[in-house]
Amino acid sequence: MIEVKDIRKSFGDVQALKGIGFTVREGEIYGFLGPNGAGKTTAISIISGLLLPDSGSVTIAGMDIRKEGRKIRNILGVIPQEIALYEELTARENLHFWGGLYGLSGRELHDASTQVLEMVGLSERADDPVSQYSGGMKRRINLCIGLIHRPQIILLDEPTLGIDPQARINILGIIKSEVSQGKTVIYTTHYLEEAENLCERIAIIDDGEIKAEGTLGELTQLVGEKDLVTINGTFTSDQARNFLEGVAVDHLEDNMVRVLVSESSAISRLLERFFTAGVSVGEVSIKEPSLESVFIKLTGRELRD
Amino acid sequence: MRYILLLLSNDVRRRLRSPLAVILMMCIPLVITLIIGLVFGRSGTVELPRIKVLLLDKDQGFFGDFLASGMQQGELAEMIELVPVEEAVGLEMMQKGKASAMIEIPEGFTNDLLDHKQVELRITKNPSEAFLPMIAEEVTRTMALILDGGMRIFAGPVGQIRSILEDGRWPTGMDLQGMLDGARDRLLLVNDYISDSLITYRTEVVSEEEKEEEAGFNVFAYVLPGSMLIGLLFISEIAMRDLLREGRTGTLARLFTTPVEGEHIVTAKILSTFVITAAASVVLLLIGRFGFGIALGRPAPLILQLVGTILMCTGVITFFYGFLRSERAADAVLSVVIIIMCLFGGSMVPIEQMGRTMLRVGRFSPVFWAINGFKRILVEDMGLREIVPNLIVLYSLGIVTILAGAILLKRRVRRGGWSGSA
Ligand SMILES: Nc1ncnc2c1ncn2[C@@H]1O[C@H](COP(=O)(O)OP(=O)(O)O)[C@@H](O)[C@H]1O
Ligand SMILES: [Mg+2]
Numbered sequence: 001m002i003e004v005k006d007i008r009k010s011f012g013d014v015q016a017l018k019g020i021g022f023t024v025r026e027g028e029i030y031g032f033l034g035p036n037g038a039g040k041t042t043a044i045s046i047i048s049g050l051l052l053p054d055s056g057s058v059t060i061a062g063m064d065i066r067k068e069g070r071k072i073r074n075i076l077g078v079i080p081q082e083i084a085l086y087e088e089l090t091a092r093e094n095l096h097f098w099g100g101l102y103g104l105s106g107r108e109l110h111d112a113s114t115q116v117l118e119m120v121g122l123s124e125r126a127d128d129p130v131s132q133y134s135g136g137m138k139r140r141i142n143l144c145i146g147l148i149h150r151p152q153i154i155l156l157d158e159p160t161l162g163i164d165p166q167a168r169i170n171i172l173g174i175i176k177s178e179v180s181q182g183k184t185v186i187y188t189t190h191y192l193e194e195a196e197n198l199c200e201r202i203a204i205i206d207d208g209e210i211k212a213e214g215t216l217g218e219l220t221q222l223v224g225e226k227d228l229v230t231i232n233g234t235f236t237s238d239q240a241r242n243f244l245e246g247v248a249v250d251h252l253e254d255n256m257v258r259v260l261v262s263e264s265s266a267i268s269r270l271l272e273r274f275f276t277a278g279v280s281v282g283e284v285s286i287k288e289p290s291l292e293s294v295f296i297k298l299t300g301r302e303l304r305d
Numbered sequence: 306m307r308y309i310l311l312l313l314s315n316d317v318r319r320r321l322r323s324p325l326a327v328i329l330m331m332c333i334p335l336v337i338t339l340i341i342g343l344v345f346g347r348s349g350t351v352e353l354p355r356i357k358v359l360l361l362d363k364d365q366g367f368f369g370d371f372l373a374s375g376m377q378q379g380e381l382a383e384m385i386e387l388v389p390v391e392e393a394v395g396l397e398m399m400q401k402g403k404a405s406a407m408i409e410i411p412e413g414f415t416n417d418l419l420d421h422k423q424v425e426l427r428i429t430k431n432p433s434e435a436f437l438p439m440i441a442e443e444v445t446r447t448m449a450l451i452l453d454g455g456m457r458i459f460a461g462p463v464g465q466i467r468s469i470l471e472d473g474r475w476p477t478g479m480d481l482q483g484m485l486d487g488a489r490d491r492l493l494l495v496n497d498y499i500s501d502s503l504i505t506y507r508t509e510v511v512s513e514e515e516k517e518e519e520a521g522f523n524v525f526a527y528v529l530p531g532s533m534l535i536g537l538l539f540i541s542e543i544a545m546r547d548l549l550r551e552g553r554t555g556t557l558a559r560l561f562t563t564p565v566e567g568e569h570i571v572t573a574k575i576l577s578t579f580v581i582t583a584a585a586s587v588v589l590l591l592i593g594r595f596g597f598g599i600a601l602g603r604p605a606p607l608i609l610q611l612v613g614t615i616l617m618c619t620g621v622i623t624f625f626y627g628f629l630r631s632e633r634a635a636d637a638v639l640s641v642v643i644i645i646m647c648l649f650g651g652s653m654v655p656i657e658q659m660g661r662t663m664l665r666v667g668r669f670s671p672v673f674w675a676i677n678g679f680k681r682i683l684v685e686d687m688g689l690r691e692i693v694p695n696l697i698v699l700y701s702l703g704i705v706t707i708l709a710g711a712i713l714l715k716r717r718v719r720r721g722g723w724s725g726s727a
Contacts, residue, residue: 070564080559
C-alpha cells in the first residue's frame with residue numbers, strides 16, 4: 001500500500017533523513033518508534049506530500065506522490081503532531097471546513113462530523129469554540145479532522161502527545177477500530193508501550209535512519225533470550241576489558257559497559273570481578289528482553305520523554 | 306473554484322468570530338473624524354489656507370467699505386485675503402483660477418440701500434475649488450445679513466446718515482451716538498428685519514456648468530476620507546497577516562495535506578483581504594452618512610472610487626507580504642510603510658495645506674489618489690469625469706500590486722516549501 005524507497009531529506013546542514021525505506025501492507029498498522037529529533041515527523045511530512053524528499057520515492061496505492069499528489073491526498077488522512085485547528089471556530093465548524101476540502105458537503109458532511117464527534121465523545125461540546133477546549137480535547141478534534149473523510153490510509157504523528165490517560169485510551173481505541181475496518185495506518189510515537197500494544201510491525205528510527213524493523217517478536221529476537229545489563233562506574237575501557245572475558249559485550253566505553261547475559265549468575269560473577277579489582281561501580285541496570293532492551297541495544301540510549 | 310470559495314468563506318467567518326482587531330482599526334478614522342469635527346464645528350471652518358477673495362467695488366461707497374472692512378476684521382482677516390480689483394483684472398484672475406471667489410458690489414449700492422431699494426451682490430465662485438468659495442460665500446452672506454439688518458434698525462437715522470455722507474465726511478462719534486440712540490428705540494419695534502431682505506445676492510460659478518451648490522459645508526466629509534484610508538490599510542494588513550498566522554499555527558501546513566493547492570490558498574487570502582476591507586469601508590461610509598451626515602455623492606463615482614480604493618489597499622498590502630516572512634517583520638515594516646504613505650498622501654494633514662513640494666510628493670502616494678477621489682465625491686459632489694485620473698491610478702496600481710504580490714506569495718506558499726510545524 002505504501003512503499004518508501006531510500007528517501008533523504010536535509011534542512012541546511014541537518015540531515016533529518018539519511019535514506020530510509022520500508023513497505024506498509026494494506027490493512028496493517030505500522031509503527032515508527034524513535035526519540036525526539038529522530039526524523040519521524042519529517043518522514044510523515046514527506047509521505048503526506050507536505051515536504052518533497054531530496055531523493056528517493058514514495059508510492060501510495062500504486063501512485064507516485066510527485067505525479068498524482070492530489071489523488072493520493074484524497075485517500076489520505078493526516079493527523080499532524082502539532083494541533084492544527086482554527087481556534088476561533090467551533091469543533092463542528094472546523095470539521096465542516098476540513099471535510100468540505102475533501103469534497104464532502106450537505107447531509108453527508110453533517111453526518112460525517114456528527115459521527116467523528118461521537119467517536120471522540122465531544123458531541124456535547126461540538127458548538128463551543130475550540131479555544132475553550134482543553135489540550136486533550138483539541139488533540140481529539142485534531143484526530144477527527146484527519147478521519148472525517150473516511151480515508152483508506154491514516155498517517156498519525158504522535159497523536160497522544162501530552163494528554164491525559166483517558167484521552168489516550170480513547171484515541172488508541174479509535175485507531176484500533178479503524179484498523180479493524182481495514183484501514184492502513186502509520187503510527188509514529190516515542191512511547192514504547194504504544195508501539196508494543198498497537199503496532200503489528202515497528203520500525204525503530206533514530207538519527208534519520210531505520211535501525212531495525214519487524215514485528216515485536218522479530219525485534220526482541222535481536223537481543224535473543226538474553227538480558228541487557230548496563231554497568232556504570234569509574235573505570236577506563238581498558239580496565240573493564242580485563243573483566244569481560246567470555247562475556248558478550250554489546251558496547252564498551254570509559255565508565256560504561258553494556259553486555260548481554262543469559263543467566264543471572266553471570267551478572268553476579270561479572271560484578272564480583274569489578275569489586276575485587278577495587279573498581280567503583282555506580283549504577284547497574286538489567287533489562288529483560290523487550291522492545292526497550294532492543295531499543296537501547298540499537299540506539300545506545302533509553303527512550304524517555 | 307470550490308476550494309477558493311471554501312477557503313474564502315472560512316476566512317471571513319473566522320474574521321467575524323474575532324472582529325476586535327478590525328473594529329479597533331475602524332474606530333481610528335471615526336474617532337479622528339469626530340474629534341476634528343467637534344473642534345471645528347459641524348459646518349464650521351477647518352484651518353485652511355487664506356481664502357483669496359477679489360473685491361470688485363463698483364460702488365466705491367460707504368457700504369462697500371463696510372463690507373470690505375467687515376471681512377478684514379479679527380478671525381475673518383485670518384481666513385480671508387481681500388484683494389480689491391478692477392473688473393478686467395478680476396475676471397481674468399477668476400478665469401485662471403487664481404482666486405476662490407469674487408464679490409461684486411454693484412454701482413449705486415450705497416445709495417440704493419439708503420433708498421431702501423432692492424440691491425444685489427454678486428458672488429462669482431471658482432469651480433475647481435469646493436469649500437473655499439463656499440466659505441467666502443458664507444462670509445459675504447453673513448455680512449450682507451448684518452448690513453441688511455442694520456438698514457432696518459437704522460431706518461430712522463438713515464436720513465441723517467445720508468446727509469452726513471453727502472457732506473463728504475465720515476460720521477463722527479457724536480453722529481453715531483445720536484444714531485444709535487434713535488436706533489435703540491426702533492430696535493424694539495422692528496423685529497421682522499430678517500424677512501423680506503433688502504439685499505439679495507446671486508451666486509455664479511465661472512464655468513458654464515451652473516449647478517446649485519449645497520450651502521452647508523460638512524467638515525466631516527473633508528476629514529473622513531483621509532482618516533478612513535489609515536484604517537482601511539491597517540485592516541487589509543490585519544486580513545493578509547492571517548496567512549503568516551496560519552503558517553505559524555500549523556493550519557497552512559495542514560491545508561497542504563488536503564487536495565488544496567498553493568494557488569487556491571493565495572487567491573483565497575487575497576480575496577478575503579479584499580472582502581474584509583470592503584466590508585469595513587462600507588460600514589465606515591454608512592457611519593459617515595448616518596452618523597456624520599456626510600452626503601455620499603452620486604452612486605456610480607462612489608462605488609467605482611470605493612472599489613478602486615479597496616483594490617489599492619489590498620494590492621499594496623499583498624505586495625509587501627510577498628516579501629515579509631514573519632509576523633514580526635510585518636509589524637516592523639508595514640506600520641511604518643502605511644504611516645508614511647498616509648502622511649504623504651494627506652491622511653493626517655490635508656494635502657492642500659502642505660505646500661507645493663509636498664503636494665508634488667504626495668502624488669507618489671497611492672493614498673493621495675484615494676483621498677483626493679473621495680473628497681471630490683463627498684465634498685464637491687463631482688461626477689465620474691472628474692475622478693477618472695484617480696480611478697486610473699487606483700485600479701492600475703491595485704491590479705498590478707495584487708498580481709505581483711500573488712506571484713511572490715505563490716512562490717512561498719507551496720507544497721514542499723513549508724517544512725511542516727517543525
Ligand atoms: N523545518 C526544519 N528546519 C530545520 N531543521 C528541521 C526542520 N524540521 C526538522 N528539522 C530537524 O530534522 C530532524 C528531525 O526532526 P523531526 O522529523 O521533527 O523529528 P521527530 O519528529 O522524530 O521528533 C531534527 O534534527 C530537526 O531539528
Ligand atoms: Mg515529530
